[in-house]
Amino acid sequence: MSDIVTSEQRGDVLIIRVNNPPVNALGIAVREGVTNALADVGNAKAAVLHCEGRTFFAGADITEFGKPPQSPSLNDMIEALENCPIPVIAAMHGTSLGGGLETALGCDYRIIDRKGRVGFPEIELGIFPGAGGTQRSPRLCGIPESLKMTLDGKPITAARAVEIGLCDEISDGDILENAIAFAETKTEKHVVRDLPVPACDQAELEKVLAAAQKSRRGQIAVENATRAVLASAEMDFDSAMENERKLFMELLNGSQARAMRHMFFAERLSAKVDGLDAQPGSLGLIGVVGSGTMGGGIAMAFANAGFAVRIHDANAEALKAGLEKIRALYLASASKGRISEAEALDRFDRIQPIDSWDGFAACDLIIEAVFERMDVKKAVFAELDAVARPDAIIATNTSYLDVDEIAAGTKDPARVLGMHFFSPANVMRLLEIVRGAKTSGKALVTALDAAKRIRKVPVVSGVCHGFIGNRMLKGYGREAGLCMMEGAAPQDVDKALYDFGMPMGPLAMGDLAGLDIGYDNRRSMVAGEDYEPLASVLQDRLVEMGRKGQKTSAGIYKYEASSRAPIPDPEVDALIENIAQEQGVARRPVSADEIVERCMLALINEGARILEEGIAQRASDIDVVYVNGYGFPRYRGGPMFYADELGLAHVLERTRHYQEKFGPKWWTPAPLLEKLAAENSSFGAWKKG
Ligand code: 3HC
Numbered sequence: 001m002s003d004i005v006t007s008e009q010r011g012d013v014l015i016i017r018v019n020n021p022p023v024n025a026l027g028i029a030v031r032e033g034v035t036n037a038l039a040d041v042g043n044a045k046a047a048v049l050h051c052e053g054r055t056f057f058a059g060a061d062i063t064e065f066g067k068p069p070q071s072p073s074l075n076d077m078i079e080a081l082e083n084c085p086i087p088v089i090a091a092m093h094g095t096s097l098g099g100g101l102e103t104a105l106g107c108d109y110r111i112i113d114r115k116g117r118v119g120f121p122e123i124e125l126g127i128f129p130g131a132g133g134t135q136r137s138p139r140l141c142g143i144p145e146s147l148k149m150t151l152d153g154k155p156i157t158a159a160r161a162v163e164i165g166l167c168d169e170i171s172d173g174d175i176l177e178n179a180i181a182f183a184e185t186k187t188e189k190h191v192v193r194d195l196p197v198p199a200c201d202q203a204e205l206e207k208v209l210a211a212a213q214k215s216r217r218g219q220i221a222v223e224n225a226t227r228a229v230l231a232s233a234e235m236d237f238d239s240a241m242e243n244e245r246k247l248f249m250e251l252l253n254g255s256q257a258r259a260m261r262h263m264f265f266a267e268r269l270s271a272k273v274d275g276l277d278a279q280p281g282s283l284g285l286i287g288v289v290g291s292g293t294m295g296g297g298i299a300m301a302f303a304n305a306g307f308a309v310r311i312h313d314a315n316a317e318a319l320k321a322g323l324e325k326i327r328a329l330y331l332a333s334a335s336k337g338r339i340s341e342a343e344a345l346d347r348f349d350r351i352q353p354i355d356s357w358d359g360f361a362a363c364d365l366i367i368e369a370v371f372e373r374m375d376v377k378k379a380v381f382a383e384l385d386a387v388a389r390p391d392a393i394i395a396t397n398t399s400y401l402d403v404d405e406i407a408a409g410t411k412d413p414a415r416v417l418g419m420h421f422f423s424p425a426n427v428m429r430l431l432e433i434v435r436g437a438k439t440s441g442k443a444l445v446t447a448l449d450a451a452k453r454i455r456k457v458p459v460v461s462g463v464c465h466g467f468i469g470n471r472m473l474k475g476y477g478r479e480a481g482l483c484m485m486e487g488a489a490p491q492d493v494d495k496a497l498y499d500f501g502m503p504m505g506p507l508a509m510g511d512l513a514g515l516d517i518g519y520d521n522r523r524s525m526v527a528g529e530d531y532e533p534l535a536s537v538l539q540d541r542l543v544e545m546g547r548k549g550q551k552t553s554a555g556i557y558k559y560e561a562s563s564r565a566p567i568p569d570p571e572v573d574a575l576i577e578n579i580a581q582e583q584g585v586a587r588r589p590v591s592a593d594e595i596v597e598r599c600m601l602a603l604i605n606e607g608a609r610i611l612e613e614g615i616a617q618r619a620s621d622i623d624v625v626y627v628n629g630y631g632f633p634r635y636r637g638g639p640m641f642y643a644d645e646l647g648l649a650h651v652l653e654r655t656r657h658y659q660e661k662f663g664p665k666w667w668t669p670a671p672l673l674e675k676l677a678a679e680n681s682s683f684g685a686w687k688k689g
Contacts, residue, residue, distance in 0.1 A: 005033025007040075013183045014044035014086070015176070017051070023058035024051040026099045028070045030061075031077045038080045038088075046183035047088045049081075049107060050176050055094025056116070057103055062125065065261060066253060074099050074131040075241075078106030082193060087186045091179030092167065095155060098122050101166075102129055105136035108190040110167040111182050112158040113175045118166060119155030123216070125264060126257030126635060128225035130248030132193075135240050138232040139195040140165045144204035147229045151212035151222060197233045218501045219635050221251050255645060259637030262684075263627055266620035266638070270459045271448055274617065278441030280449035281391060285310065287359075287366035289380055291322025294397055295369035297425030300326060303350040304426060305454040310354045310363060314370075319353050326351060329426075357383045364389075365450060367419055369397040377401060378409050385410040393443045395419040399470055400521075403436045403463050414440035417447055420467060421456075422629045430629035431456040432467050459624050462615040469625045471610065472639070474531070475602030477518075478666065480506040481535030483598060485580055488590040490556050491568045496592035497599060501633030506599070508566045510539065511555035519543040532666060537579055542572070601655050603639040608670035611640075611683065619644075619683035644682040652677040 007016045016037045020030050034049070041047060051057060060074055072080070081088050081103070090096075090104035093113035101118050104110045112118070120129045120137075128134065128150050137146040141164040149156065161167040171178040209226065216222050224247040231240040251257050284307075288299045291313040299309045313319035330344035339347075360366050366388055368380050377396060384394050394416050396406050407413035418434025433447045444460070451458035461467040466474065484493050484507065494505020510518065519540055527533040542548075542555055549555035550564060557566030580587050607622045616622050623638020636642045643651050652673055659667035676686060 004029045005037055007037045009042060009044055010180060011184070012043075012045040013180050014041050014047040015180070016047055016049050018049075018057070019052040021053050023055055023095075024053060024100070025059060025061040025063075026057050026074055026077075026103065027061035027064060030057075031072050031074060035072045035077050035080045038084045041084060041086055044086055046086050046186050047084065048091050048176065048179045048183050049088055049103070050091040050179065051093070053094075055100075056090070056092040056096040057100030058095055059098030059100050059121070060131070062261060062264060066258070074102065075245075078103060078132055081106035082191050085189075087183070087189050089179050089183045089186065091171075091175045092116050092118065093171075093175045095119070097155065098129060098133075099131050102131040102133040102136070105133065105140070105166075105192050108188075108192075109169075109182065109186060110161075111169045111171050111175070111179050112161060112167040114158055114170050114172050116158045116161075117155040118158075118161045119153065120149045121153045121155070123151060123153040123219070123221055123225065124260060124634075126219070126221050126254070126260035127248060127251045128221055128228060130244060130252070132241060132244070134225070134228040134244050135232050135237060136192045137166065138197050138229060139192050142198045143200040143229060143233060144208050146232075147205065147226060148208045148211075150225050150229055151208060151216065193237050200233060218633060220254070220256055224248070224251055256635040259635050259641055259645070262620065262637045262641050263623065263634050266624050266641075267457050267628075269618070270457060270621050270624045271452065273444065273448070273460055276441050276445060278445045280446040281364060281393065281442055283364050283446065283450055283453065284308070285363045286450075287312070287363035287384075288369060289313075289360075289366065289384070290369040290371075290397075291319045291326075291353075292369070293423060294421060294425055296322050296326050296329075297423060297427075298367055298369055298397065298421055299351045300329065300347070300426035301421070301454045301456070302450075303347045307350065307454075309351045310359050311351055312354045312357065312359060316355065319355075323351070323353055357387045360384060361387045361389065363392055365393045365395065365446065367395045367397055369421075372398060372401065374401055374405065377406050381406055381410055381416070385412075391415075393417070393446050395447065397421055400466050402465075403434045404438070407436045407438060413438035415443050417443050418461075418463075418467070419447055419450075420461075422469075428629065429455075429457045430469075430625060431458045432461050432469060432625065432629075433458050434461050434463060434467055436463055457624055457628050459621045460617060461625075462613070464610075464613070464615050468610055468616050468622055469629050471615075472603050472606045472622070472626070473630065475606045475666065476599050477506050477510070478532050478535040479598040479602045480595070481538070482532065483590045483595045484576065485534055485538070485583070485585055486590050487587040488595060489568065489573065490576075491566070492590075492592070493595055494566075496595040499592065500596045500600075501636060503631035507556045511549035511557055511559075511566060512564070514549045514551055515539045515543050515555050516548045528665075534583060534585070537583070538572075538576055541575065541579070597654060598658065600639065600642065601651065601658065602666070604643040604651055605655055605667075605670050605673060607640050607643075608673040608676075608683070611686065612670065612672040612688070614688050617688075619686065640683040644684050648673060648677040648682060649680070 004020050005018050087108040090107040090110045093116050096118045122128050145164050212222050228244045228247045231243045286302045286307050286309045288295050288311045299311050302309050327348050330348045333339050334341040334344040370380050396418050403418040407416035417439045420432035422428035422430050431451045480493050490507045494508050497505045547554040553559045558569040610616050619640035622640050626632035626638045627634050655669045
């Protein structure tokens with residue numbers, strides 16, 4: 001027997017122990033070991049299946065997906081659990097996820113640590129439970145609960161798992177000892193597959209389906225998962241298992257599942273920086289400068305993770321208003337049932353206002369989130385530089401400005417970096433960490449550590465205008481604007497990109513953010529050099545007419561009072577026609593395919609430059625930025641993965657096509673794209689030498 005699975009008999013109970021760090025994924029060695037152990041139960045009267053380390057099985061081994069299957073399969077192992085002559089008790093601690101939960105459902109009983117969680121996160125990988133989870137879970141918790149877990153993918157608590165019948169008992173204290181004591185009382189088999197499926201509550205089912213259709217728009221796994229779970233009440237167990245397998249295999253090697261697996265690993269890789277050999281500094285007290293939307297959100301992100309935060313604003317009135325807003329947001333969370341009122345108030349209490357810069361002297365990390373102007377940022381950094389401890393890290397939340405220039409004004413630029421949060425900062429998972437030319441390894445690892453502790457997905461970016469995300473967004477927005485001027489109605493541009501999978505179209509997004517932001521930015525840029533004037537001339541005129549977007553109830557669209565729904569506006573259509581005429585643009589039909597292709601190619605081409613310049617460490621980091629910060633559909637894997645899936649030869653050919661059509665200014669293919677296409681290679685395989 002391998003070291004990964006060992007067994008030992010204690011009295012009448014056989015203990016099958018699995019030790020496959022870090023998360024006891026159910027790879028071939030585990031499946032083989034458990035199956036062998038079950039084949040030899042000796043004179044034991046019951047068995048306990050227990051995992052060492054931090055968790056019970058976290059699921060099938062994802063690294064095996066896409067490779068030739070090896071026997072015994074997970075289904076074979078689970079069948080062996082069911083066919084074992086003695087009852088088997090799953091001793092569940094940590095996170096029992098996916099195939100891990102399915103394994104537990106193959107056991108006769110399940111005892112779960114009070115802090116344990118269970119779930120079917122497969123949907124996040126573009127699949128659904130494919131080892132009997134869709135058949136066994138409905139027998140214990142009913143179809144609506146089973147489908148809810150399958151489609152929303154979120155783990156539930158131990159208490160909830162017991163309440164809905166998925167687990168039998170909660171364990172306080174040592175899970176193994178408690179499972180052994182439990183096993184001593186169980187001599188009868190209790191096989192889940194033999195239980196009937198309870199009648200389905202149709203109203204509950206409709207609710208679950210409606211929620212999934214909204215939150216997982218475009219994801220094909222929803223349909224297959226639903227069909228698999230519903231079959232539990234329509235077919236006998238064996239036929240329904242066959243049906244589950246067929247529907248599962250349809251997804252497993254499809255493009256959506258490949259993209260989502262790519263994202264799973266990309267999000268874990270993005271926190272790793274090649275050649276970085278430093279230890280993080282301490283992170284106790286956090287300082288935040290600025291109590292507006294960003295500063296408030298950043299303070300909440302840290303307070304939510306248990307950190308004590310000090311917040312300061314140059315303007316006492318603004319600070320008071322900022323804190324009131326934070327309090328209101330916490331209480332709103334409590335009233336929606338997301339956290340208890342006591343927890344909301346606790347979190348709020350962790351954020352302490354300070355009325356002078358001196359209050360930052362005790363902070364380990366101070367993040368500035370003030371007005372986006374270099375002179376304002378520099379003045380704040382001068383104050384922080386004077387009061388911060390020499391070993392404290394100072395970060396700017398700028399979304400565009402030169403971090404090196406900000407750092408240059410301080411005594412020690414090594415402790416300065418960018419921490420670019422996305423709004424709302426307490427909700428959005430992405431954190432761009434901007435490494436300046438002089439940023440020390442220690443400052444960088446401390447920022448990465450902070451990101452992990454506040455449960456953000458960090459991506460390290462080099463210094464350039466807009467860093468990874470906003471720099472790429474420029475070309476995307478430009479092509480959307482040009483397609484509109486060339487002939488597509490605003491709603492056609494937005495619909496094309498919404499149908500591609502973006503949460504909203506770029507023009508409606510401009511209205512939401514405020515058209516004046518881009519307008520103000522363009523005042524310090526050179527038309528034709530830094531941006532394409534034709535792509536924003538409409539927006540400029542609208543701002544000058546007082547139509548700044550949603551906040552003025554009119555922008556590219558119009559809005560009814562207290563509604564965010566964009567309404568196409570014939571006045572804007574007429575304005576577009578006039579501008580086109582004035583600028584000598586011959587309007588023509590622009591198809592949805594062209595809109596999507598131009599916007600995507602613009603993203604990809606800029607992404608290639610970012611990669612080649614070393615601003616991003618790897619292509620998958622760019623994907624992480626776009627999926628987590630800009631709503632790029634996860635099931636397409638981010639723009640660089642999407643390009644690799646299209647094939648870089650095709651991407652290059654289409655980029656050249658637009659270069660011929662529209663000229664070289666915005667369409668010259670990035671040298672890296674040319675090189676990789678010629679080598680028949682991919683962005684994913686490329687590494688800067
Ligand atoms: N297979 C292979 N590797 C896995 C894995 C899995 N199921 N789950 C985690 N890992 C790896 C990670 O890639 C990471 O590797 P690295 O250290 O080389 O980067 C390492 O384990 C630790 O993972 P995390 O950094 O994510 O650790 P955390 O402590 O933050 O989180 C966790 C632990 C909650 C278990 C999280 O890893 C997780 O959610 N894992 C995926 C769970 C999942 O999706 N399970 C379903 C798999 S599909 C399935 O079971 C199909 C079946 O229905 C047939």
